[in-house]
Amino acid sequence: MQRLRPVQQFAKECHRGRWSVSDFPSRIGARVVVDQNATGGHILGMACRSDRGAVIGLDERIFGTRLYVPVLAHEVSHLLLGGSGTFQCSSTAVCGSSEQDAWFGAAMLAVSARLLRRIDRGTMSPMDIAARCSVPLEMVNLAWAVHAALDDHLAVSVHAAHVALTLWEDWLDRATHAPLII
Ligand SMILES: [Zn+2]
Numbered sequence: 001m002q003r004l005r006p007v008q009q010f011a012k013e014c015h016r017g018r019w020s021v022s023d024f025p026s027r028i029g030a031r032v033v034v035d036q037n038a039t040g041g042h043i044l045g046m047a048c049r050s051d052r053g054a055v056i057g058l059d060e061r062i063f064g065t066r067l068y069v070p071v072l073a074h075e076v077s078h079l080l081l082g083g084s085g086t087f088q089c090s091s092t093a094v095c096g097s098s099e100q101d102a103w104f105g106a107a108m109l110a111v112s113a114r115l116l117r118r119i120d121r122g123t124m125s126p127m128d129i130a131a132r133c134s135v136p137l138e139m140v141n142l143a144w145a146v147h148a149a150l151d152d153h154l155a156v157s158v159h160a161a162h163v164a165l166t167l168w169e170d171w172l173d174r175a176t177h178a179p180l181i182i
Helices: 002-016 021-027 068-081 097-110 113-121 126-133 137-152 155-177
Strands: 030-035 043-050 053-059 086-090
Touching (some): 002 021, 002 068, 002 097, 002 113, 002 137, 021 030, 021 068, 021 097, 030 043, 053 068, 068 097, 097 137, 097 155, 113 126, 126 137, 137 155
Parallel strands (some): 030 053
Antiparallel strands (some): 043 053, 043 086
16 A cells, blocks of 8 residues: 555645635646547546646536546546556556555545545534535545545455445446446
8 A cells, every 4th residue: 555655645635725626737737638438438547748838637427427536536647647548547556556546546536535524523524524525435435445445454454445436346347337427
């Protein structure tokens, strides 16, 4: 999980500055373009970094849905984690470690640690936080698990993060295969 530290650090700075997820691409010098889903496939977003700069592509279908924040955060996470080439991201491609890491990172970017601490204090519920952050509950659970895994270094916490990732993947799969994206 230590490879996620750069994303955690970036998330901390952005959340401290009250930046919204929509602001994150410009913070890392990435340009956002809207894809017309010409293929009609299940690609939700893409990210690439080349000599001409970093680009994030978002499928036009996700705008105005609960997929928008998670997918945008996922693409930002790819760029923060590095790696070469173009990442094409769909609900059915969550199998490689780079996709898993990008979803772990997306959860930290979309849901701040500050908000998660309010669950412990009893001043917000996970559902409240999901609504505040415009993400499904499964992403709040994933964020909680990833922060725990990074903070306490316990094997059981890392396992819990992977369980939360599986539940997130299930939600993503259902959402993207529904007749209308939620
Ligand atoms: Zn991806």
